Amino acid sequence: MYSFQNVIGHNRVIKNLQNSIATNKISHAYIINSDDLISIENITQSFAKALMCEKRAIDSCENCVSCKSFEHKNNPDVIYIDSEDKKSIGIDQIREKLVYDINIKPYKNKYKIYIIKDADTMTEAGQNAILKTIEEPHDYAILILLSTDYKKFLPTILSRCILIDLKPIDINIMNKYIEDNYNKKIENVDIYSTYSEGNLSKLEEIINSKEFIEFRNELIEVTRMFLTLDIDNIIKIRKFFEENEKKYKDILNIIYIWYRDITIIKSERGTQYLINKDKIGELNYQSTELSYKFLNRIIDNIQFLRENINRNINLRLATHAMLLNVRE
Ligand SMILES: [Zn+2]
Known part of the structure; x- marks a missing residue:
């Protein structure tokens, strides 16, 4: 009503x-x-x-x-x-x-x-x-x-x-909405409210289709290749990004939250602040492999792309530049 x-x-x-x-x-x-x-x-x-x-x-x-x-x-x-x-x-x-x-x-x-x-x-x-x-x-x-x-x-x-x-809906309101409407069916409420970025339509889409979570899992596997950014891996990562160009916004969002989580683990701020709580093993592993320098660089670069994605940038060139920028 x-x-x-x-x-x-x-x-x-x-x-x-x-x-x-x-x-x-x-x-x-x-x-x-x-x-x-x-x-x-x-x-x-x-x-x-x-x-x-x-x-x-x-x-x-x-x-x-x-x-x-x-x-x-x-x-x-x-x-x-x-x-x-x-x-x-x-x-x-x-x-x-x-x-x-x-x-x-x-x-x-x-x-x-x-x-x-x-x-x-x-x-x-x-x-x-x-x-x-x-x-x-x-x-x-x-x-x-x-x-x-x-x-x-x-x-x-x-x-x-x-x-x-319209501005994004506050995350606490999103959390409450999930709890009220999807009572107990959802284990990790934070994942859904964070990935939906204050957008109710996006939230419904993510909750009601397995596709998004599957894509997220796939992308988190791709982040393994960021541990060794040689030419082979750069080409593979670019290929993944290009094949999923329509989901570029999601890609940036997922990666951003992923490296934010790794930074939290590395600085020992406590697991209650993590979004990807279900991937804690992988987060721990990657956090020992990655330096603060790399983490800062990748977070800055992803943030830059997120801010400019609506400005008709060439995504392929931007991805390549980002990968070269974050390489140690
Ligand atoms: Zn009336």
């Missing part, structure tokens, strides 16, 4: 949205941005539902006609637009479903809400078509644009929308 109180994390965002409802300062256009699609969905639906609720409070009531119809996606004043072909939203779709439709007043609600999924796939013509409705808004119309990469919007769109760029 959608409601602000059921959203996991994102307390500040929720508070701001509730404030805007309480003070009646609703904007006519929002962008909600994140690659955590579950969180986007939870927040958007809760916000729209609260706006539509007949009780006019800062959260939905669940009892009124509007709340009930909303839950079944039957509210005629909430219009969903998405990229039907999963590639882009073109101008024809925007015209038909939004530009013309927006002139028709709401059927029975105070607002008419347009939720545009994959809004960052809108063509430039599509975005320009939307711009006019944002510049000269109807009192009752609210646009909520959902995106994973808000930088794809035209500057003119960005400057006229309230941008809500």
Whole structure:
């Protein structure tokens, strides 16, 4: 059931949205941005539902006609637009479903809400078509644009929308979520909450498929080759990275946490701080083989790649450079 109180994390965002409802300062256009699609969905639906609720409070009531119809996606004043072909939203779709439709007043609600999924796939013509409705808004119309990469919007769109760029969910909230929802089925909660990096969608994906954990185990075997970085091993590591280029983010994340764990063992800070608790034998072994110098270098290099991965860097060259940089 959608409601602000059921959203996991994102307390500040929720508070701001509730404030805007309480003070009646609703904007006519929002962008909600994140690659955590579950969180986007939870927040958007809760916000729209609260706006539509007949009780006019800062959260939905669940009892009124509007709340009930909303839950079944039957509210005629909430219009969903998405990229039907999963590639882009073109101008024809925007015209038909939004530009013309927006002139028709709401059927029975105070607002008419347009939720545009994959809004960052809108063509430039599509975005320009939307711009006019944002510049000269109807009192009752609210646009909520959902995106994973808000930088794809035209500057003119960005400057006229309230941008809500979701931050990662706090790790303690993630831990509690796992305990509440996967009660006892999960032994090492830390592994899942850490690898998901505050992203609820990622967490569900990792927990519900064996693939991620299998990939992690495979990658941890690859780290053995980092102990002897000769040409042979460099070629093998590069090959592994290239074959799994689509999972490059995961690779960096797993390796980063791996060497962070080794540093903890080496500095004898106590095993309770480890994430990869199930691999303690291997961690111990590698920690005796690796120097602090190497560990610092690899952590710095991985961190650099993590920060730059979204900047269109050439991953193959970057991997090679990283391997040469960390070699002793
Ligand atoms: Zn209600």
